[in-house]
Amino acid sequence: MNTRIKLAAGGCLTLLMGGFFFGRTSSTPHVTQPTPMQPVLERVQALGDLHTARFTYENVFEHATEREAQDWTGSIPGVASLVSAATRNTALVGVNVEVEAGVDLSKAKLTRTALGGTLRLPLPTVYKPQVDAHVYETRRGILWRDDNIAIDAITDAKVRMTRQARHDGIVREAEKNAISTLSGLFPDIAGHRISVVFG
Secondary structure, eight states: OOOHHHHHHHHHHHHHHHHHHHHHHHHHHHOOOOOOOOOOOOOOOOEEEEEEEEEEEEEEEEEEOOOOOOOOTTSSTTHHHHHHHHHOOOEEEEEEEEEEEEEEEEGGGEEOSOOOOOEEEEOOOOOOEEEEEEEEEEEEOOOOOOTHHHHHHHHHHHHHHHHHHHHHHHHHHHHHHHHHHHHHHHHHTOOOOOOEEOO
16 A cells, blocks of 8 residues: 555656746747748938027917908999908917928039038028917908918918028028037048038
């Protein structure tokens, strides 16, 4: 009887130990090395734009659209004013506009001389502004409803803010920052052995 108990206990112990080690080894993930594949070149694109200036504006303005009176009504007194009042649409718009300017380095030309050289850069480009707009209020005309007034207001904001950025000197700022950035990349510019010109 004791021999049977010992054999049964030994068998159970063997099963438990086997299960323990099997469980430990099976819980470890098996990692296989991936088969190397030749990368496929899908696109080659030259990135030459160096954005060197950003002006940010906030503005709230009223944008208005209206229809003009027909030519044949021009001789009738008061008709032009009446048509304007009856077809006038307005929108109160708040905008946050970012205008950026920079230089296309792919068009840069470096001329070397014995004493240094000249780096000729194109004139800075003022890029299309990014506009975040919110229409607070719209008023429709009695005889004409302008469904595109919000879109027209955003377009108007882009034009006006780009004009304002030019007036505030964004092109000059872009030139100055371009020279500063390139001086950090090319010591000859910082040491004035290479002069930078625009145009």
